[in-house]
Amino acid sequence: MHTIRRTALATLATLSFAMLAAPAEAISINPGSTGVFGLNLGPSNCEPECVYSSFGIADDGSLSLLYKADSADEGGTPSDESGLFEDSYDSVFMRSRQDSTISFTGGASIACGACYLVIKDGNHSPSYYFFDLAAAGWDGIEDIILTGFWPGAGSISHVAIWGSTNERSVPEPGSLALLGLGLAGLAASRRRRRVAA
Numbered sequence: 583m584h585t586i587r588r589t590a591l592a593t594l595a596t597l598s599f600a601m602l603a604a605p606a607e608a609i610s611i612n613p614g615s616t617g618v619f620g621l622n623l624g625p626s627n628c629e630p631e632c633v634y635s636s637f638g639i640a641d642d643g644s645l646s647l648l649y650k651a652d653s654a655d656e657g658g659t660p661s662d663e664s665g666l667f668e669d670s671y672d673s674v675f676m677r678s679r680q681d682s683t684i685s686f687t688g689g690a691s692i693a694c695g696a697c698y699l700v701i702k703d704g705n706h707s708p709s710y711y712f713f714d715l716a717a718a719g720w721d722g723i724e725d726i727i728l729t730g731f732w733p734g735a736g737s738i739s740h741v742a743i744w745g746s747t748n749e750r751s752v753p754e755p756g757s758l759a760l761l762g763l764g765l766a767g768l769a770a771s772r773r774r775r776r777v778a779a
Contacts, residue, residue, distance in 0.1 A: 607721075607724045607725075608724055608725040608726070608727050609715075609718055609720055609724050609725070609726050609727065610727045610729065611699070611713055611726065611727065611728050611729075612728070612729045612730040612731070613711060613730060613731060614730075615713070617713055617714055617717060617718060618711055618712070618713050619636075619711070619712055620707075620708030620710065620711045620712075621636060621708050621709070621710050621712070622707045622708045622709050622710075623708075623709050623710050624704070624709055625704040625705055625709065626704070627702070627704075628710075629647075629700060629742060629744065630645050630647070630744050632710065633645060633698050633700060633712070633744045636698075636710075636712050637698060637712070637714065639696075644696075644746050645696070645698070645744045645745060645746060646665075646666060646744070646745065646746065646747075647664065647665040647666065647742065647743075647744060648665050648666050648667050648692050648697065648743045648744065648745050648747060649663070649664075649665040649666075649667045649668060649670075649671050649684070649692070649742065649743045650663065650664045650665050650668075650740060650741070650742040650743070651663045651671075651672075651673035651675075651682075651684070651740060651741055651742075652739065652740045653673075653675040653679045653682070653737065653738050653739055653740060653741075665742070665743070666747075667689075667690065667691070667692055667743075669687075669689055670686060670687060670688065670689040670690055670691060670692075671684055671685065671686055671687060672684075672685050672687050673685075673741060675738060678737055679737035679738050679739075680729075680730060680731050680732055680733055680736075680737055680738065681727075681728060681729045681730070681731070682701075682727075682728045682731075682738055682741055683725055683726065683727050683728070684725065684726040684728075684741060684743075685725050686722065686723045686724075686725070691721075691722035691723050692722040692743065692745070692747050693722055693747055694715055694716040694720060694722065694745055694747055695716070695745065695746045695747055696716050696745045696746050697714075697715040697716045697720065697743055697744070697745035697747065698712060698713070698714055698715065698743070698744045698745060699712070699713040699714075699715050699726065699741065699742070699743055700712060700740075700741065700742040700743075700744065701713075701728060701731055701738055701741055702738070702739050702740050702741075702742075703731070703732050703736040703737060703738060703739055704739055705736055706732050706735050706736035711731065715743065715745075716745070728741065
């Protein structure tokens with residue numbers, strides 16, 4: 583019985599430390615990626631109406647703005663972020679704003695029932711690119727890496743995620759570390775008690 587407990591505690595401790603050390607996965611998207619399509623919808627913002635029509639969804643008001651980042655004029659940190667999960671994600675725009683990375687930073691993450699990524703330029707053709715994140719299996723935590731949008735001609739003016747979602751809490755790395763330390767301490771105290779007996 584003691585061997586089973588020891589093995590179970592060691593396994594739990596190993597899993598909690600492995601979760602801390604596990605590298606984040608990423609979804610890489612470019613204009614030629616499977617599932618990406620572009621439409622010339624002009625310079626005006628048409629969201630969320632164009633999200634409904636582009637994916638053939640009834641415009642029933644079920645989509646909410648989950649996250650949006652407007653690109654900065656000088657690259658780097660976006661000038662404005664908004665949406666239900668604006669505090670859980672950050673975007674960085676690179677290389678003349680033709681590349682961008684959306685990263686989960688902590689807190690509640692997006693759990694896609696339906697999630698649609700919008701990449702907008704507005705001044706070039708196509709003016710919009712769309713991508714179904716739920717169909718791609720995005721878990722709400724993986725980085726979304728965008729590359730090669732409007733090369734040599736335009737730039738990303740904003741990225742947005744529209745969808746219907748249930749938020750989910752993600753354990754902070756510190757919480758996982760405390761769990762691992764607690765399990766290790768429990769195993770050590772049981773070992774001491776057994777040796778003393």
